[in-house]
Amino acid sequence: MTTELLLPPSCEAALLERFLKAEAMALWAVRAAKAKDVPCGVLSFLLRHEEEEAKHLKEFETRLGVQSHVRSKLPRMPSQWWALVVHLFGYETLGLEFAKLLVQVQPELMSILKDEHVHVDFFEGEVKKVLEQGGPSADGARECAKAWWRRLPSTLDRYLEGDSLEPYRPELRQRILVAIALRFSQVGLLDDATI
Numbered sequence: 001m002t003t004e005l006l007l008p009p010s011c012e013a014a015l016l017e018r019f020l021k022a023e024a025m026a027l028w029a030v031r032a033a034k035a036k037d038v039p040c041g042v043l044s045f046l047l048r049h050e051e052e053e054a055k056h057l058k059e060f061e062t063r064l065g066v067q068s069h070v071r072s073k074l075p076r077m078p079s080q081w082w083a084l085v086v087h088l089f090g091y092e093t094l095g096l097e098f099a100k101l102l103v104q105v106q107p108e109l110m111s112i113l114k115d116e117h118v119h120v121d122f123f124e125g126e127v128k129k130v131l132e133q134g135g136p137s138a139d140g141a142r143e144c145a146k147a148w149w150r151r152l153p154s155t156l157d158r159y160l161e162g163d164s165l166e167p168y169r170p171e172l173r174q175r176i177l178v179a180i181a182l183r184f185s186q187v188g189l190l191d192d193a194t195i
Helices: 009-034 042-064 081-105 107-133 135-159 163-187
Strands: none
Touching: 009 042, 009 081, 009 135, 009 163, 042 107, 081 107, 081 135, 081 163, 107 135, 107 163, 135 163
């Protein structure tokens, strides 16, 4: 059993900035996903999800006194649902781990942590549906997860930049990687050989 890493208040600004970036990225990903062919019931969740992400983004912009980068073009997202859901699940899982850190220094943001749990649970359920169907879609989802997993360390390194996070970076990086690996393996996207 590992003990919880407690971050000091000096990490607050860095975590808020990282979460602002994460929320902007999640909002762009959800907007891009809405344009894809998604299963019944998913579009209504994506619409609600987009509203929540926009609200979170606005809150962080207000707290930091900055405006997030506005993209003129949405990010490229896979067109196949089995790949798209893996990306959304992965990014939401990463966001959840940062939300857990954020509430340490901003306990009043617990509602955002709860929203992140809802988002992760929804996409985890959708991943399970893809995997339960088996066949090429399930195989493709697992391959997509392996590719996403290989890119995660460099993504995480970018999100953990900053002087105030430097003393905690190795442990934060390891804890986040372990948490995401556990979630991906429990749902059936990754096996021990990949991790």
